[in-house]
Amino acid sequence: MMIMFTGKTIIVEGTSDRKKVQEIINEPVEIICTNGTIGVSRLDELIEGLYERDVYILVDADRAGEKLRKQFIREFPEARHLYIDRVYKEVATAPYRHLASVLLSANIDVHGEFLQKDG
Template structure:
């Protein structure tokens, strides 16, 4: 049975990334954790439920994040890739104002008070 997702989906690596992003986003968006790299069967299963959705990839600026990003570029080329500054390395540790700026740049509705915290 296929899971029904919202129209917009953000893919992150871990639960701490998900919690951080959830606090900043104002609009209803599904946030999916990959829990690290994905095997082919798990990736195929995920891609099946992402068809016809606006998909955003927001992963860490490290080797594991880049590997995951390459997998999605290959298997889901229409996804939009969002990048945090390499100096922060991880989504979970990036400042909220930085994440808010990245998300608003992708036309994702955020709580604007996070922009003022920079």
């Protein structure tokens, strides 16, 4: 079965971030992992494939995440940045309810049960 994406792409740091976000979203959104820091040539390649798409950057609230976010701000200013509360530090460990509300605020459809779910 082929998945048709909605024209939205979320960029996260790691596979655990991607898995958690995939559980929460309720629409076919492409989720790309950078696997931590990303080189300039890889970033340019990535950006080339993202024009004409709604791109969201959802990275950890730590030094590595902020470094990656700054790279995207500089190289791809069209992207929309989503922020988790600094208290949670990592996307993968943020509560489902918090992530769902962050995604919903960006007009990304989420499964309703995650708006009440803890953990």
